[in-house]
Amino acid sequence: MPVIYTDLQDKIVLLTGVGQAPQEYDKEIWGNGAATAKVLAQSGAKIFGCDLDMASAELTKKCVEEQVKDARIDVVKADVTKRDEVVELVKKCMDTHGRIDVLVCNVGKSAPGGPAEMSDEVWQSQLDVNLTSVFLCTGQVLPIMEKQKSGSVILLSSVAGKGYAGRSHVGYSTTKSAIVSMAQTIGCRYAPLGIRANAVVPGLIHTPLVARLAFEYNNGDYEGIVKKRASEVPMGRMGTAFEVAQAIAFLSSQEASSYVTGSQLIVDGGITAAVHN
Template sequence: MLSLEGKIVLITGLGQTQPGGWGIGAAIAVLLARQGAKIFGGNRTIASTISTKKAIEEAGGVCDILETDVTSSKSVEALVKACMEKHGRIDILVNNVGRSEPGCPATMSEEVWDSQIEINLRSVFLTCHHVLPIMEKQGAGAVVSVASIAGLRYIGKPQVGYSATKAAIMQFMKATAVIYAPKGVRLNTVVPGLMDTPYTKSLVGRYATDGGHEEYMKMRNAQVPMGSMGDAWDVAHAALFLVSDEAKYITGQKIVVDGGITSSTGRA
């Protein structure tokens, strides 16, 4: 079940923002490697991917990393070309780059807005722009992008750029899935809720009130009907299913991994 033996995975954003837990991209890369896939990753810095690469290789897997600026077409093209030169194909594409900045339309600077579009949305367009022609030629492929429930509802903090781009990712994937369905290529989205990851801890400085880290994390846990945040592995297992052959008849869809928060009236 859920075997990826021999599959080539191109994934962006598999580094760790800080120590002390697994980030979503790193968890996805490790889990897919455990299922037999060969990992080729693009990340802003090589240093932050050391733990990911080590975990994969110590378990007998294959993992190559290339420093990549996902907002640059030239850089993304170089990543795709390097993967093709080594493996000759790309079976799975995972888009996992994202950043949240606070602000509403009146307070967010144009520069921050533009950077949110570049990092969160343009990155998905660029990887698909360079990878989908390869998958079409192969006659097969699976793409998964990581969005957020912030693209589905307000989750208690002003982050209009992040919310808008994450909503756009879901529609981008849905529309593209219809276009590529006759070509044997599937595109789906994983939509995480409130997750306890190293990146979450980095948000404290941007969104926490006087209570600091402890109160911020307690507030996030309290928002979830199941009583606590999920983790990166919860998201990774959803991504694994969507890229597997067991999901061969699923395209243009999203799996929400949120402990029930988007089914609730909310406790923000």
Template sequence: MSGRLRDRIAIVVGAGSSGPGWGNGKAAAVLFAREGAKVLCVDIDEAAAQETAGIITGEGFEAAAVQADVTRAEQVEALVADCVARWGTVDILQNNVGILDSSGPVELSEAEWDKVISVNLKSMFLTCKFVLPVMERQRRGAIVNVGSIAGLRWTGIPYITYSTTKGAIPPFTRSIALQYAAKGIRANVVSPGLMNTPMIREPLKDAYADGDIDKMIEIRDAQCPMGHMGDAWDVASASLFLASDEARYITGTELIVDGGITAKMS
């Protein structure tokens, strides 16, 4: 690796994986560490956060795991304070936490609406709320928020809460980018397309293929112009670029990582 994040301190939120394999946050945390960052791996699932941190330290890099519910302000404030106490600052924030429900507005319960809005959007507000003052003090920082093309286009599944929350991420991020541009802080969005990660397996197997995971993957692969879904490393690589100094003059923008699917839908 080339040390693109050497001596940087990163918080990756949603750094665990919801099942065996590589989720977007897990891959990002490991890739950031391989490129020289010290990484605070945050997840609501303590074992998942510990697994990611263990991979990083097992490779000889530096990481720590924190269990936190990032919809709770006091827990977010505490994890940011933990990072600052441990390593002195926060240079990079990658927001990757997210859940989905494949229901439309009639089928969806009010409780589930509130839950997805809170996990997917309120969590991002809270992490930015407590990280931005740290970055402002040092007049440097990079925020990478993970969105989705579901916030841009209809992808065939009526997950209204998911598309609504992901659609809100670009304007949320632009607001931060423009407010803090003169203070040395950048904020950008990575919007993945159809990705083959552990997150899709249980929630989407019924929505696509009556419980058949292999068939669901086959259908989603066929939707992509390149003939296959992307994976967590595609999202991690895009996040790395936006977090690094290579993107030092890029802020308030959205990097779509989708193998061409949104171009095809235009």
């Protein structure tokens, strides 16, 4: 059962990357954005979500409304790497709800390669999707929260940003490391104004995208890649998107995390501790 945070009732959550990839292998496996929408809706929050893929956003809306009684979720299409679209996204949310209490920056993309192999175009794409999107969204939302004198900003990082773990994805690891630094900077800068900012740092999470990894890196062997990834975790399993979402819900709640800012909440089954000890 999810933890219900009563102070999230009627709070407005702007959530990027809300889309749910098709659940090809298991209907119970959700992505981080969709799971976050569901978990926050279960606490009574109103979700205003965006995704570049409107079909995936509509799938999340459908799943949440089917499974959460009286869920309130709106979804729109937006490319959060483009300033004009982020400005319009925030305007739509404000026109609908008049405030933004929680911002969750969830979009992310990973591409293989190191500095010698990665093209300039792929490198720039990694920066845009993983980092510039956060810069643009926080830049538009923080002034709103400042006027409100309250708000929680939650940025999705990754254990890939904590150190090298055998995968050369230099763009992804670099940007995810930078996101932690952004959370620290924003958290300290805006602390006197009643605004908190933190990073959630997931490890190996079992989402619908694992199926894509199977075809890209494991000759289509889905069960094989699930077993392989689980073997890399001290707990012996991948995490679920709902475990990530519960961390996000905790940081969204003022009652639960009022003294937490500029911090990082690692949700990785022990990977980081095992690698760095």
